Amino acid sequence: MVDITPADGIPPAEVAEVELYHPRSWWTKYVFSQDAKVIAIQYSATATGIGLVALVLSWLMRLQLGFPGTFDFITPEAYYQFITMHGMIMVIYLLTALFLGGFGNYLIPLMVGARDMVFPYVNMLSYWIYLLAVLVLVSGFFAPGGPTGAGWTLYPPQAILSGTPGGQGWGIILMLSSLILFIIGFTMGGLNYVVTVLQGRTRGMTMMRLPLTVWGIFTATVMALLAFPALFVASVMMLLDRALGTSFFMPAISEMGEQLPHNGGSPILFQHLFWFFGHPEVYIVALPAFGIVSDLISTHARKNIFGYRMMVWAIVGIGALSFVVWAHHMYVSGMHPYFGFFFATTTLIIAIPTAIKVYNWVLTLWRGDIHLTIPMLFALAFIVTFVNGGLTGLFLGNVVVDVPLSDTMFVVAHFHMVMGVAPILVVFGAIYHWYPKVTGRMLNEMLGRFHFWVTFLGAYLIFFPMHYLGLMGVPRRYAELTDMTIMTESAHHLNSFISIMAFIVGFAQMVFLFNLIWSIRHGREAGGNPWRATTLEWQTPHTPPAHGNFGKDLPIVYRWAYDYSVPGAKEDFIPQNMPGSFGPSREPA
Amino acid sequence: MSVILVFLLVIAGFAGWWLSHQRLMGKPWLEQGLASDFVAFDRSALPTAKIGLGVFLAVVGCLFALFTSAYFMRMTVSDWQPLPLPRLLWFNTGVLILSSVALQCASVAARRGQVDMVRLGLVTAGLTALAFLIGQLMAWRQLTDDGYLLSSNPANSFFYLITGMHGLHILGGLVGLGRTTAGAWNGARPERLRLSVELCAMYWHFLLFVWLAIFALLAGWAATFVDICQRLLT
Ligand code: HEM
Ligand SMILES: [Cu+2]
Numbered sequence: 001m002v003d004i005t006p007a008d009g010i011p012p013a014e015v016a017e018v019e020l021y022h023p024r025s026w027w028t029k030y031v032f033s034q035d036a037k038v039i040a041i042q043y044s045a046t047a048t049g050i051g052l053v054a055l056v057l058s059w060l061m062r063l064q065l066g067f068p069g070t071f072d073f074i075t076p077e078a079y080y081q082f083i084t085m086h087g088m089i090m091v092i093y094l095l096t097a098l099f100l101g102g103f104g105n106y107l108i109p110l111m112v113g114a115r116d117m118v119f120p121y122v123n124m125l126s127y128w129i130y131l132l133a134v135l136v137l138v139s140g141f142f143a144p145g146g147p148t149g150a151g152w153t154l155y156p157p158q159a160i161l162s163g164t165p166g167g168q169g170w171g172i173i174l175m176l177s178s179l180i181l182f183i184i185g186f187t188m189g190g191l192n193y194v195v196t197v198l199q200g201r202t203r204g205m206t207m208m209r210l211p212l213t214v215w216g217i218f219t220a221t222v223m224a225l226l227a228f229p230a231l232f233v234a235s236v237m238m239l240l241d242r243a244l245g246t247s248f249f250m251p252a253i254s255e256m257g258e259q260l261p262h263n264g265g266s267p268i269l270f271q272h273l274f275w276f277f278g279h280p281e282v283y284i285v286a287l288p289a290f291g292i293v294s295d296l297i298s299t300h301a302r303k304n305i306f307g308y309r310m311m312v313w314a315i316v317g318i319g320a321l322s323f324v325v326w327a328h329h330m331y332v333s334g335m336h337p338y339f340g341f342f343f344a345t346t347t348l349i350i351a352i353p354t355a356i357k358v359y360n361w362v363l364t365l366w367r368g369d370i371h372l373t374i375p376m377l378f379a380l381a382f383i384v385t386f387v388n389g390g391l392t393g394l395f396l397g398n399v400v401v402d403v404p405l406s407d408t409m410f411v412v413a414h415f416h417m418v419m420g421v422a423p424i425l426v427v428f429g430a431i432y433h434w435y436p437k438v439t440g441r442m443l444n445e446m447l448g449r450f451h452f453w454v455t456f457l458g459a460y461l462i463f464f465p466m467h468y469l470g471l472m473g474v475p476r477r478y479a480e481l482t483d484m485t486i487m488t489e490s491a492h493h494l495n496s497f498i499s500i501m502a503f504i505v506g507f508a509q510m511v512f513l514f515n516l517i518w519s520i521r522h523g524r525e526a527g528g529n530p531w532r533a534t535t536l537e538w539q540t541p542h543t544p545p546a547h548g549n550f551g552k553d554l555p556i557v558y559r560w561a562y563d564y565s566v567p568g569a570k571e572d573f574i575p576q577n578m579p580g581s582f583g584p585s586r587e588p589a
Numbered sequence: 590m591s592v593i594l595v596f597l598l599v600i601a602g603f604a605g606w607w608l609s610h611q612r613l614m615g616k617p618w619l620e621q622g623l624a625s626d627f628v629a630f631d632r633s634a635l636p637t638a639k640i641g642l643g644v645f646l647a648v649v650g651c652l653f654a655l656f657t658s659a660y661f662m663r664m665t666v667s668d669w670q671p672l673p674l675p676r677l678l679w680f681n682t683g684v685l686i687l688s689s690v691a692l693q694c695a696s697v698a699a700r701r702g703q704v705d706m707v708r709l710g711l712v713t714a715g716l717t718a719l720a721f722l723i724g725q726l727m728a729w730r731q732l733t734d735d736g737y738l739l740s741s742n743p744a745n746s747f748f749y750l751i752t753g754m755h756g757l758h759i760l761g762g763l764v765g766l767g768r769t770t771a772g773a774w775n776g777a778r779p780e781r782l783r784l785s786v787e788l789c790a791m792y793w794h795f796l797l798f799v800w801l802a803i804f805a806l807l808a809g810w811a812a813t814f815v816d817i818c819q820r821l822l823t
Binding site for chain 2: 118119187191194195198199200201203204206207208209222225226229230232233236237240244245246247248261263264265266269272273276304308309312313316320323324556557558559560562563579580581582
């Protein structure tokens with residue numbers, strides 16, 4: 001191995017024009033803070049809070065599906081409202097906010113070796129606008145008529161007709177306003193994440209030395225910055241249709257014998273805009289998960305990630321491709337067959353880089369020194385779940401098979417596996433992994449293992465049987481199925497079973513929350529680097545990292561993020577900021 | 590959706606160019622230490638704020654490209670009746686060009702360190718931009734007085750929506766311009782002032798470009814242009 005450190009001193013690494021902001025009072029330190037670490041915790045706490053609302057909504061839905069007719073207050077209207085809010089909250093306000101606003105804010109500056117985000121003030125605004133968006137969303141529950149029940153896709157014209165809950169009330173207005181706010185807030189945060197990766201990297205931290213977590217969050221943010229405007233445009237135009245009677249999306253329509261003022265609008269236009277955002281959104285949630293899992297596996301298997309370059313290319317490739325597949329959600333909208341062919345092809349091509357990533361994870365594990373820590377358990381569970389969801393995706397990607405399955409519980413099972421359970425497992429793994437850095441203490445091991453096994457097995461017991469219900473033809477988005485011939489005795493039993501499992505899994509999350517709070521004070525002291533990891537966030541002089549992250553001097557990076565078990569090195573990991581050459585002599589590239 | 594795809598292609602071009610400078614083919618697992626030629630890959634020499642603004646403008650561009658895409662798609666429905674653009678818009682265009690020119694002058698003056706000229710340029714730019722906004726509002730008034738209401742035809746809806754969005758962006762820019770102007774009077778450090786002035790100028794030129802594009806769109810020239818392109822392709 002050739003050491004290529006230049007002899008004549010190393011230039012300083014600080015970003016010259018960005019001055020570190022110093023809080024003066026309690027308020028500016030903990031509430032209106034411009035420190036990315038505090039903002040990250042604010043984002044995470046808010047996302048968790050609203051995520052709990054979505055969890056409770058899923059319980060209510062399961063109550064209705066598992067024990068139909070028992071609960072009078074769950075009317076069909078209420079069921080639609082629950083579905084809509086549950087879906088929207090889970091996808092946008094929980095997962096997107098948590099991965100980018102939460103993990104992005106905490107990890108990007110620390111992992112690239114920066115003192116903070118490059119535009120801290122804008123970063124702070126981003127959080128407060130997100131909070132406002134969440135409050136506006138929640139206010140829908142208290143508005144007259146309740147929240148919107150249009151389904152998370154909000155398809156017009158039904159979304160703003162009086163037959164849909166909240167359609168002619170406040171529900172849809174509040175939902176659209178909240179989305180608009182969310183996008184404005186996200187854009188502010190997103191600028192920070194992207195530009196910090198571009199400009200905040202410390203000396204020696206080239207793009208190809210970044211941990212894959214940063215690559216994942218970075219690419220997902222770029223995608224989100226380009227995809228969310230489509231949802232913004234769709235929301236603004238629908239808001240005008242609803243509030244001021246324009247006809248962007250609304251065709252001529254009469255309702256209860258009364259002609260509405262709209263004329264000639266195009267619902268298909270909305271679908272294009274929505275899915276132009278909606279498909280990349282799947283990968284906006286998936287790419288950070290991919291990145292984080294790569295780092296968890298490498299660290300806890302004490303082995304360098306297999307095929308780092310390919311992993312980077314795959315992340316970038318997936319990001320780019322996911323912008324040209326949106327119309328596969330619209331096969332039934334009557335498009336030109338050649339377009340259908342084009343979109344089907346691009347959809348299939350995107351499977352290639354995804355498969356490469358799975359192979360590389362497996363090859364990283366191969367002959368690794370696997371420590372079955374809780375983060376590792378969650379990472380392994382993610383791979384299994386993701387592959388599983390990918391396989392059912394093959395069913396749905398095949399048009400002939402898709403036709404009888406579309407809009408059944410099979411689809412619900414499929415997307416919960418790939419974009420519900422899989423990313424959530426990564427979130428949990430990541431929290432167990434980084435909690436010691438955030439608080440200085442370990443999460444309780446026993447509670448953690450309990451949480452893992454109940455969540456992992458429970459999620460399978462919830463969603464696996466749903467595939468069978470779907471094959472039987474049980475439709476999705478139905479509040480009441482009792483009188484249908486397809487609902488045999490055994491299907492009812494299966495439904496009740498799924499509901500009971502949903503409650504058990506939900507209960508395990510309460511144990512997890514308890515663990516999070518209890519361990520802040522009572523957890524085992526973690527020390528600075530409990531997992532013996534290489535990346536920069538574990539090399540800070542203080543744990544939790546102090547304001548400014550790295551003390552007097554920023555770290556200088558001498559190697560990539562995956563020097564685990566290098567032969568000849570004293571320990572089985574070499575931090576990125578440790579100078580010197582290790583390992584058998586290899587030719588430099 | 591072709592407009593937004595073309596726009597994304599341009600963005601992808603930029604991204605590809607930048608990525609091609611990041612040694613994506615390197616073998617990071619073999620490279621230990623700090624080569625002097627590595628330093629070049631650390632970050633761009635451009636000021637961070639400029640890169641931030643650049644990224645933001647890409648997002649704004651995306652927004653207007655999407656409005657344009659939606660415009661073209663909605664236009665094909667038979668109820669579409671183009672509205673006559675008020676003459677005033679030509680005047681407004683001139684005013685906005687003036688505003689951009691003034692900021693360009695301010696930016697040149699800032700480079701030369703002529704604080705008086707910077708102040709003059711900033712104030713002129715601010716006032717002309719305000720005049721542009723007032724002009725736009727007057728154009729709206731004219732149209733509503735003539736009965737071209739927001740919801741009476743999709744062409745009108747798009748007109749108000751797109752010009753309104755553009756106006757909001759100018760309004761946001763005025764906040765930044767105001768802060769820069771205040772800095773120019775309160776003795777901001779010269780290099781700081783220069784950077785803020787340059788940022789304002791960049792934003793203004795971009796919004797001028799957007800305005801010219803949407804003016805062409807609303808006047809119907811863009812549709813003719815796209816038509817010709819399509820005919821050339823088929
Ligand atoms: C305890 C875990 C969860 C349970 C028990 C659950 C349950 C449900 C149920 C019963 C439905 C309605 C099915 C129907 O009748 O059509 C649903 C819909 C949905 N869920 Fe979940 N869910 C869970 C977690 C998640 C997560 C983590 C996500 C994040 C991506 C998610 C995203 C969605 C979406 C997007 C919909 C579709 C909403 C719509 O049709 O408009 N869910 N879920
Ligand atoms: Cu898709």
